Amino acid sequence: DVVLTQSPLSLPVTLGQPASISCRSSQSLVHSDGNTYLHWFQQRPGQAPRRLFSKVSNRDSGVPDRFSGSGSGTDFTLKISRVEAEDVGVYYCMQGTHWPLDTFGQGTKLEIK
Amino acid sequence: EVQLVESGGGLVQPGGSLRLSCVVSGFTFTTAWMTWVRQAPGKGLEWVANMDPSGNTKYYVDSVKGRFIISRDNAKNSFYLQMNNLTAEDTAVYYCATPSRWLLYWGQGALVTVSS
Numbered sequence: 001d002v003v004l005t006q007s008p009l010s011l012p013v014t015l016g017q018p019a020s021i022s023c024r025s026s027q028s029l030v031h032s033d034g035n036t037y038l039h040w041f042q043q044r045p046g047q048a049p050r051r052l053f054s055k056v057s058n059r060d061s062g063v064p065d066r067f068s069g070s071g072s073g074t075d076f077t078l079k080i081s082r083v084e085a086e087d088v089g090v091y092y093c094m095q096g097t098h099w100p101l102d103t104f105g106q107g108t109k110l111e112i113k
Numbered sequence: 114e115v116q117l118v119e120s121g122g123g124l125v126q127p128g129g130s131l132r133l134s135c136v137v138s139g140f141t142f143t144t145a146w147m148t149w150v151r152q153a154p155g156k157g158l159e160w161v162a163n164m165d166p167s168g169n170t171k172y173y174v175d176s177v178k179g180r181f182i183i184s185r186d187n188a189k190n191s192f193y194l195q196m197n198n199l200t201a202e203d204t205a206v207y208y209c210a211t212p213s214r215w216l217l218y219w220g221q222g223a224l225v226t227v228s229s
Binding site for chain 2 (some may be wrong): 021037039041043049050051054059060072090092094096099100101102103106107
C-alpha cells in the first residue's frame with residue numbers, strides 16, 4: 001500500500017511569512033498514463049475539506065495565488081508565500097495514482113505564531 | 114451549484130448498525146464515481162470506499178471490509194453507506210465526496226458515534 005508522509009505535522013507561522021509543507025510517497029506517484037495524481041486539500045476548523053490543487057500544481061478555482069504546489073515522483077511540496085489568518089487549518093496531500101485505493105497523508109496543522 | 118448532503122448519522126451501540134445517505138445535485142450523478150471518507154475525532158482523513166457509476170464495482174479500505182456496504186440509487190441521486198457491526202473505532206465524521214480519485218466536491222459530513 002502507498003504511504004504518504006507529511007512534514008512537519010505542526011507548523012506555527014508568523015503572519016506574512018512563508019510556509020512550506022512536504023509530502024513524500026512510499027512509491028512513485030507517476031501513473032502509467034503519464035499523469036501524477038497528487039492533490040492537496042485544506043481543512044479549516046469545523047469545515048469539510050476543500051481541494052486546493054490537483055495533479056501536483058493545478059490550482060482550483062478560488063484558491064489564492066499565494067498558494068503553490070510542486071514536485072514530482074515521490075516528493076511534493078505545498079507552499080504559501082505569505083501566510084494570512086484565513087490559512088489556519090490542516091493541510092492534507094492525497095494520492096489518486098494508485099486509485100481506486102486512495103491514500104491521504106497524516107495532515108499538517110498550520111497555526112499562527 | 115454542486116451539492117452533496119449527508120444524513121443518517123447518530124449515536125449507536127457497539128455491534129449495531131447505521132445507514133448513511135448522501136443526496137447529490139448540480140452534476141450528472143449517473144456518470145460519477147462516488148467516495149466515502151471518514152475522520153475520527155481529532156484525527157486525519159481516511160478513505161473508506163469507492164463505487165463506480167453503475168454500482169457494480171466497489172472498493173473498500175481493509176478495516177471495513179465485510180462490515181460496510183456501499184450502494185447507490187441513480188434514480189434518486191443518492192449514495193449510501195450501510196455500516197454493520199460497528200465498533201468504537203468507527204466513530205467519525207463521514208463525508209461523501211466526488212469524483213473518486215479527484216475529490217473536488219464534498220458534503221458537510223455526518224457524525225457517527227459508537228458508544229454504549
